Amino acid sequence: MENVVELKNVTKAFKGFSVKNMDLQVKKGFVTGFIGANGAGKSTTIKLMMNLLKPDAGEVKLFGLDYKTHEKAIKERIGFVYDGNVFFEGLNLKDIKRIVSPAYKNWDDIIFSEYIDKFQLPLHKAIKTFSKGMQMKASLAIALSHHAELIIMDEPTAGLDPIFRRELLNLLQELMVDGNRTIFFSTHITTDLDRIADYIAFIHGGELVFNQSIHEIAENYALVKGGVELLDRDTEKDFVHIHRTSAGFQALTDNMKAVKHTFGDMVVIERASLEDIMYNFKGGMHHV
Amino acid sequence: MFNLIRRDVILQKKQLLMFIPFILFFIIMDAHPALIFLVASIFIPFNTYAYDEKAETNILLNSLPYTRREIIASRYLGAIVYMVLAVGVTSLALAAFNKSFSMTDIAIGSGLFLLFAALTFPLFYIFKPGYISAAVMIGFLFLAGVGPRIVLFIAEHTTAITDFIASLSTPALYTGAAAAITALYAASWGVTHIIYQRKAF
Known part of the structure; x- marks a missing residue:
C-alpha cells in the first residue's frame, strides 16, 4: 500500500x-x-x-x-x-x-x-x-x-x-x-x-x-476483568496497564489472543474504546 | 514570489489611505526632501513587519507552497520595489506642491532607507514578536534626532576620516556610498536568510 x-x-x-x-x-x-x-x-x-x-x-x-x-x-x-x-x-x-x-x-x-x-x-x-x-x-x-x-x-x-x-x-x-x-x-x-x-x-x-x-485495534486491544488471584508475573505480561481493586482487576491488553489463551473463560473480555486505550496509557506503559 | 510582494498592498489597503496625508504632512511642515523620501520609503516595508512578526503569519506563509528562501527574498526585494514606488509618489507630491528637490535628495533618502532596512530587517527575525516593531520605530526616531549630531561630533573629532572623505570627488563619494550600502543590504539579506532557515514555528 x-x-x-x-x-x-x-x-x-x-x-x-x-x-x-x-x-x-x-x-x-x-x-x-x-x-x-x-x-x-x-x-x-x-x-x-x-x-x-x-x-x-x-x-x-x-x-x-x-x-x-x-x-x-x-x-x-x-x-x-x-x-x-x-x-x-x-x-x-x-x-x-x-x-x-x-x-x-x-x-x-x-x-x-x-x-x-x-x-x-x-x-x-x-x-x-x-x-x-x-x-x-x-x-x-x-x-x-x-x-x-x-x-x-x-x-x-x-x-x-x-x-x-x-x-x-x-x-x-x-x-x-x-x-x-x-x-x-x-x-x-x-x-x-x-x-x-x-x-x-x-x-x-x-x-x-x-x-x-480500526479493525486491528478491535482485534488486539481489549479490556479484561477478573479476579486478582489470576494475576502473577507470567499472566501480567500481556497487559499494558492493570488497575486492581478489592473486587478484582481491570486491565488493558494489546494482545487479546494471548489473553484468551491464558485465561480462557475465567475473565470477562470487553471491547476497549479508544478512550479506554488512551486512559490506560496515561500512567505510562507498564509491561508489568 | 511576486504574490508575496503584492500581498503587502492587500494587507495594508487601509494604511495606504494614510500614506498620502502622511507625506503631505511632512511636505507642509517643510521637511527636507531627503527626509521625506526616507520616511515615505519606510512606510510599507515596515508596516508589513507588524504582520509578519506574528507567529501565525509565519505558519501560514510556510504552509503555503513557498520556500523560506522566497519568503525572505520577497521581504528584501519587496522593500526595494516599495521604495521605488514611494519615491515616485513622493516626487509627484513634491512637484504638485512646487517644492524643489534634486536627484541627490532621492539618492540620500533611498540610501538611508536601504541602510536602515539592512540594519533592522534581521532584528525582526531575532527578537521576540511584540517588542521589535516598537523598538525599531523608537530606534528610528532616536537616530533621526540624535544621529546627525553624532555624525557631526565624529566629523569634528576624527579629522583623518573627514579629510579622507573630503578629499574624494563627489562622484567617487556617491559611488563609494552606494557600493557600501549595496554590500550591507546583501549581507543583511544573507544573514536573515540563514536565521530564517533555522527558525521553528
Whole structure:
C-alpha cells in the first residue's frame, strides 16, 4: 500500500519535551486519526510533516519526496487546517483568498465559492469577527479549494459545537469518496474517530504507540476483568496497564489472543474504546 | 514570489489611505526632501513587519507552497520595489506642491532607507514578536534626532576620516556610498536568510 506521509526514525527535542524515534506512515486513500493526550506531541508531529519544524534526526517524506528538494511541489498537494486561526485576522475572506489563491497552481475559484455558499460564510467581514466554528469553516474552505491530495488538520474539531462537529465529519466523509484523497487529522475527541477513521495513530509521551486500522485495534486491544488471584508475573505480561481493586482487576491488553489463551473463560473480555486505550496509557506503559 | 510582494498592498489597503496625508504632512511642515523620501520609503516595508512578526503569519506563509528562501527574498526585494514606488509618489507630491528637490535628495533618502532596512530587517527575525516593531520605530526616531549630531561630533573629532572623505570627488563619494550600502543590504539579506532557515514555528 502506498504511503503519502513517511516519517522514519524522526527525533525532535525541545526543552523538557521531545518526539523520539517516530516511525509513522500515513496510507494513501484513507482517513488516519491521530490521537494522544494534550502535550503528547501531536502538533509537533504535524509541524514536522509541514516542514514548520525540522527534525534533529531522521527523515520526513511526503508523496515520496523530501522537503529539501521538493518543498513547493509537496505543499502544492497539501491542504492544511490548524487549531487556531493563522489567517490575517483583520482581513476579510475575499482578501485572504486574494493572498492565498495565487500561491497554488491548482486553485479553483468555483470550488471555493461553492464552499463559501455551503458554509454560509460572509466574504466581506473581518475574520476576527468570526466565531470559532466559522473560522474553522473558513480554513477548511481554503484548504479544500486547490485539489489537495492530502489534508492535514490539527485538532479541527476542538472547540466546535457537536452539530458542526458532525457536519464536519460528514463533509470529510464526502471528500473521501474520491479515492485519491488522504486525510490525516489529530484530535483528542476520540468519538470523532469511530465515525470516520480507517487508521488510528496513537502517540504518547512523544512516542508512537501504534498505528493500526480500526479493525486491528478491535482485534488486539481489549479490556479484561477478573479476579486478582489470576494475576502473577507470567499472566501480567500481556497487559499494558492493570488497575486492581478489592473486587478484582481491570486491565488493558494489546494482545487479546494471548489473553484468551491464558485465561480462557475465567475473565470477562470487553471491547476497549479508544478512550479506554488512551486512559490506560496515561500512567505510562507498564509491561508489568 | 511576486504574490508575496503584492500581498503587502492587500494587507495594508487601509494604511495606504494614510500614506498620502502622511507625506503631505511632512511636505507642509517643510521637511527636507531627503527626509521625506526616507520616511515615505519606510512606510510599507515596515508596516508589513507588524504582520509578519506574528507567529501565525509565519505558519501560514510556510504552509503555503513557498520556500523560506522566497519568503525572505520577497521581504528584501519587496522593500526595494516599495521604495521605488514611494519615491515616485513622493516626487509627484513634491512637484504638485512646487517644492524643489534634486536627484541627490532621492539618492540620500533611498540610501538611508536601504541602510536602515539592512540594519533592522534581521532584528525582526531575532527578537521576540511584540517588542521589535516598537523598538525599531523608537530606534528610528532616536537616530533621526540624535544621529546627525553624532555624525557631526565624529566629523569634528576624527579629522583623518573627514579629510579622507573630503578629499574624494563627489562622484567617487556617491559611488563609494552606494557600493557600501549595496554590500550591507546583501549581507543583511544573507544573514536573515540563514536565521530564517533555522527558525521553528
